[in-house]
Amino acid sequence: MDQITEILQQALSELRSTDTLDALKELRVRVLGKKGSISTLMKGMGKLAPEERPVFGQKVNEARTAFETEFEAKKNELENAIKEAKLASEKIDVTLPTGAVEKGVLHPLTQVYREVRDVCMKLGFNVVEGPEMELDKFNFELLNIPKEHPARDMQDTFYINPEIVLRTHTSPVQARTMLTNKPPIRVICPGKVYRQDDVDATHSPVFRQIEGLVIDKGVTFADLRAMIDTILKALYGEDTQTRFRPGFFPFTEPSAEVDATCSLCKGKGCPACKGAGMIEVLGCGMVNPRVLEMCGLDPEVYSGYAFGLGLDRLSNIKYGVTDIRLNYENDVRFLRQFR
Ligand code: PHE
Numbered sequence: 001m002d003q004i005t006e007i008l009q010q011a012l013s014e015l016r017s018t019d020t021l022d023a024l025k026e027l028r029v030r031v032l033g034k035k036g037s038i039s040t041l042m043k044g045m046g047k048l049a050p051e052e053r054p055v056f057g058q059k060v061n062e063a064r065t066a067f068e069t070e071f072e073a074k075k076n077e078l079e080n081a082i083k084e085a086k087l088a089s090e091k092i093d094v095t096l097p098t099g100a101v102e103k104g105v106l107h108p109l110t111q112v113y114r115e116v117r118d119v120c121m122k123l124g125f126n127v128v129e130g131p132e133m134e135l136d137k138f139n140f141e142l143l144n145i146p147k148e149h150p151a152r153d154m155q156d157t158f159y160i161n162p163e164i165v166l167r168t169h170t171s172p173v174q175a176r177t178m179l180t181n182k183p184p185i186r187v188i189c190p191g192k193v194y195r196q197d198d199v200d201a202t203h204s205p206v207f208r209q210i211e212g213l214v215i216d217k218g219v220t221f222a223d224l225r226a227m228i229d230t231i232l233k234a235l236y237g238e239d240t241q242t243r244f245r246p247g248f249f250p251f252t253e254p255s256a257e258v259d260a261t262c263s264l265c266k267g268k269g270c271p272a273c274k275g276a277g278m279i280e281v282l283g284c285g286m287v288n289p290r291v292l293e294m295c296g297l298d299p300e301v302y303s304g305y306a307f308g309l310g311l312d313r314l315s316n317i318k319y320g321v322t323d324i325r326l327n328y329e330n331d332v333r334f335l336r337q338f339r
Contacts, residue, residue, distance in 0.1 A: 007037045008063040015070055021078050031067055038064050108338045109327055112315040113190055116210055119234045125186045130173035132192055136163050138172035142294050143251040156195050166194035170211035174306055178295035183302050184216040201323040208311035215304030224305035228258055236263040243278055252285025252306055264320050279317055282309045
């Protein structure tokens with residue numbers, strides 16, 4: 001019996017002076033392992049008188065439990081100490097200033113879009129959007145683009161099926177807007193458009209347009225001219241001049257193509273404007289009475305104008321970018337320049 005107490009005291013005093021997990025585990029083996037000091041005690045039990053055995057066995061078990069209890073406590077204590085030390089050594093000061101982090105910039109197309117949008121919104125325009133997968137009806141039919149028109153050629157248009165296309169321009173939103181709104185209508189519609197073009201410096205199968213549409217009583221071509229001038233001056237500077245040339249679009253009559261003073265050479269002539277000093281920036285016109293009619297508006301009562309800006313074109317001219325592909329490659333060396 002004394003031996004049990006002695007062995008337990010010995011084991012506990014060793015336990016208390018242990019200060020690493022490894023040493024602790026090793027001690028456990030020496031005490032409780034198969035050949036450990038407490039286990040060995042049990043082996044001596046055979047030499048005892050039978051009536052002494054239960055008392056002895058109980059005493060050994062108590063010793064084992066006492067050791068295990070202190071062992072667990074010590075183990076927790078050491079593990080906590082390790083955790084604390086780790087936390088202390090990994091502590092970071094989140095208030096320290098970091099090294100220089102490069103700020104992102106808005107994509108040039110986004111910047112130019114926002115400039116145009118802001119001018120238009122100040123003049124009372126709303127922004128509306130339409131689907132990129134569009135019904136033939138809106139993309140062509142209601143815009144007075146008959147079945148045999150070259151713009152419907154399989155070469156230009158991505159057909160999903162005979163009735164559904166990837167919109168080739170933002171003009172279908174004109175039809176959608178007229179069919180669902182009563183005049184006065186004053187909207188712009190930004191978005192992606194798709195054409196089956198091979199990629200080169202001036203063509204991309206996806207590019208961006210901003211459509212404008214105004215319908216009211218008594219809207220004239222003079223209103224259209226003023227609006228276009230306002231947008232282009234805001235974008236390229238007050239000294240920008242515009243030139244309206246006769247053009248053709250099935251959904252506007254009369255139609256015009258508009259050139260603006262080349263913002264790079266200020267009209268002197270440079271490679272960007274091919275020496276002309278002016279550069280084509282958009283198509284526009286008075287909404288064709290047939291289109292008004294098809295979209296449920298009485299052309300005897302209402303008139304309106306529409307315009308379609310090529311956002312890539314506007315942006316590239318503004319910044320002297322000569323390759324449309326740069327707008328879609330997301331090369332940071334390019335994007336970084338638009339701070
Ligand atoms: N939708 C025409 C195009 O993509 C542009 C346009 C819009 C012309 C509105 C006139 C009026 O080429």
